[in-house]
Amino acid sequence: MTDLDHPYPGPGTGTGTEPYGPPSGSLADLLERVLDKGIVIAGDIKIDLLDIELLTIRLRLFIASVDTAKKAGIDWWETDPALSSRAARDALAEENARLRERLDALEGATGETTGAVR
Numbered sequence: 498m499t500d501l502d503h504p505y506p507g508p509g510t511g512t513g514t515e516p517y518g519p520p521s522g523s524l525a526d527l528l529e530r531v532l533d534k535g536i537v538i539a540g541d542i543k544i545d546l547l548d549i550e551l552l553t554i555r556l557r558l559f560i561a562s563v564d565t566a567k568k569a570g571i572d573w574w575e576t577d578p579a580l581s582s583r584a585a586r587d588a589l590a591e592e593n594a595r596l597r598e599r600l601d602a603l604e605g606a607t608g609e610t611t612g613a614v615r
Contacts, residue, residue, distance in 0.1 A: 535561030
């Protein structure tokens with residue numbers, strides 16, 4: 498046999514380069530890579546009975562770091578009042594402003610009818 502028949506040396510040759518095999522790396526490296534790039538897992542669950550669709554559940558899972566998610570345009574945790582104190586304050590201020598507008602409108606309507614009766 499010639500070197501052309503075996504282009505890659507075997508494990509006993511001391512070079513340590515094998516063409517096929519798992520790349521070496523730790524779990525932390527893999528996790529860092531997944532969070533840096535992001536990964537999407539998608540699936541659908543359908544329940545049919547006699548060709549009638551009873552239930553459809555669509556599952557979409559996006560695993561990424563916060564920075565990667567923001568680059569993808571996902572930032573729902575910043576606007577959800579249950580998860581963000583700033584969003585909760587903003588929601589409360591918005592609700593307060595709407596209630597004040599309604600109160601002003603009601604007071605105006607009441608004042609107009611009361612003024613018309615006098």
